[in-house]
Amino acid sequence: MIHLHCAANAGRKLDNISCNSNVCFVVIGDTEVQPEKFGTLYESVILTGQIMPSKDKQASLVALLEKYSKDFLEKGMQYIRAAKDKTGVYVIYPERITGKAKRISAHS
Numbered sequence: 001m002i003h004l005h006c007a008a009n010a011g012r013k014l015d016n017i018s019c020n021s022n023v024c025f026v027v028i029g030d031t032e033v034q035p036e037k038f039g040t041l042y043e044s045v046i047l048t049g050q051i052m053p054s055k056d057k058q059a060s061l062v063a064l065l066e067k068y069s070k071d072f073l074e075k076g077m078q079y080i081r082a083a084k085d086k087t088g089v090y091v092i093y094p095e096r097i098t099g100k101a102k103r104i105s106a107h108s
Contacts, residue, residue: 002047002092003060014088023051025092029101043101047094054089061089 002025006013017023029043054060061084065076 001094003054003063004051004090004092005061005064006088006090008086008088017051017090021050021052022048023092024048039102041102041104043099043103045097045099047092047097049093049095051090051092054091057084057087057089060091061087 025047027045027047029045030041031043032041034041058080061080062077065073065080069076
């Protein structure tokens with residue numbers, strides 16, 4: 001699962017989700033342009049699935065806090081309490097995950 005947050009009741013993202021819950025989530029890892037080879041070294045992952053409102057907003061926000069601000073849990077919990085009602089929280093449920101990479105080989 002991927003947890004996301006946004007404004008609680010407005011915005012293009014929420015308008016789009018209300019019309020179609022199918023999503024694509026892309027993560028690009030390390031990249032390096034190789035101008036002399038007219039190419040790029042890269043790694044990427046593409047996930048497709050369904051996005052839905054979180055069934056447990058508090059747990060989703062805590063999961064984000066633990067991932068991105070684990071050294072500030074107490075302060076983060078205060079922030080969650082203060083902002084929870086103004087925050088929309090959604091979860092992407094993966095249906096398909098693919099990845100690819102172009103890396104330096106031993107023969108490059």
